[in-house]
Amino acid sequence: xxxxIQSPRHEVTEMGQEVTLRCxxxxxxxxxxxxxxxxxxxxxxxxxxxxxxxxxxxxMPEDRFSAKMPNASFSTLKIQPSEPRDSxxxxxASSPQGRSYGYTFxxxxxxxxx
Amino acid sequence: AxxxxxxQPEMSVQEAETVTLSCTYDTSENNYYLxxxxxxxxxxxxxxxxxxxxxxxxxxxxxxxxxxxxxxKSFSLKISDSQxxxxxxxxxxxxxxxxxxxxxxTFGKGTLLTVNP
Numbered sequence: 001x002x003x004x005i006q007s008p009r010h011e012v013t014e015m016g017q018e019v020t021l022r023c024x025x026x027x028x029x030x031x032x033x034x035x036x037x038x039x040x041x042x043x044x045x046x047x048x049x050x051x052x053x054x055x056x057x058x059x060m061p062e063d064r065f066s067a068k069m070p071n072a073s074f075s076t077l078k079i080q081p082s083e084p085r086d087s088x089x090x091x092x093a094s095s096p097q098g099r100s101y102g103y104t105f106x107x108x109x110x111x112x113x114x
Numbered sequence: 115a116x117x118x119x120x121x122q123p124e125m126s127v128q129e130a131e132t133v134t135l136s137c138t139y140d141t142s143e144n145n146y147y148l149x150x151x152x153x154x155x156x157x158x159x160x161x162x163x164x165x166x167x168x169x170x171x172x173x174x175x176x177x178x179x180x181x182x183x184x185x186x187k188s189f190s191l192k193i194s195d196s197q198x199x200x201x202x203x204x205x206x207x208x209x210x211x212x213x214x215x216x217x218x219x220t221f222g223k224g225t226l227l228t229v230n231p
Contacts, residue, residue, distance in 0.1 A: 105159035
């Protein structure tokens with residue numbers, strides 16, 4: 001099992017540009033989560049999906065952020081337009097139906113908006 | 115809403131010694147899970163150990179063990195025989211099994227542990 005795969009590992013973009021982060025969950029995992037990690041706020045849950053359907057997006061900071069999961073093996077997190085305060089590490093995680101065993105995280109995307 | 119507090123931003127320990135990281139949480143739920151995750155410099159989030167709230171027995175995984183005090187809402191992590199590879203940020207996390215936040219993982223701010231040779 002290759003684990004949760006995120007791309008790119010690093011992204012540097014200019015303010016105002018569109019940024020798309022990608023995630024491939026572990027096959028067979030029904031749940032997918034997007035987290036953001038910053039020094040100030042720690043790890044924050046942005047949104048999560050169950051069977052490709054968004055369940056809770058209350059953590060999405062503003063309308064500039066959107067997430068999709070078109071199928072069970074792919075999800076995207078898009079920021080449009082990006083701002084310097086969006087600079088953070090973005091993690092994707094997945095979990096099987098029995099989520100009490102915790103989540104498996106990807107290696108994260110470090111986003112820098114200049 | 116649940117909160118997780120890690121009161122020690124940084125700690126250090128000598129190689130081969132034992133260290134304990136503290137975590138407290140606030141919840142009105144009775145059924146939940148608690149976790150410790152490790153984040154080394156590689157940035158990968160790695161599950162270290164989990165505890166089911168309904169189990170009184172403390173979880174153990176090799177050199178890692180927890181002291182779970184449900185009444186006090188305390189969940190500390192003990193690392194025995196510390197190794198250089200244990201140097202990492204450690205996060206305590208809480209997962210309720212009911213209510214509007216069920217199965218959502220909430221993290222503390224983390225404790226940076228440095229193991230010195």
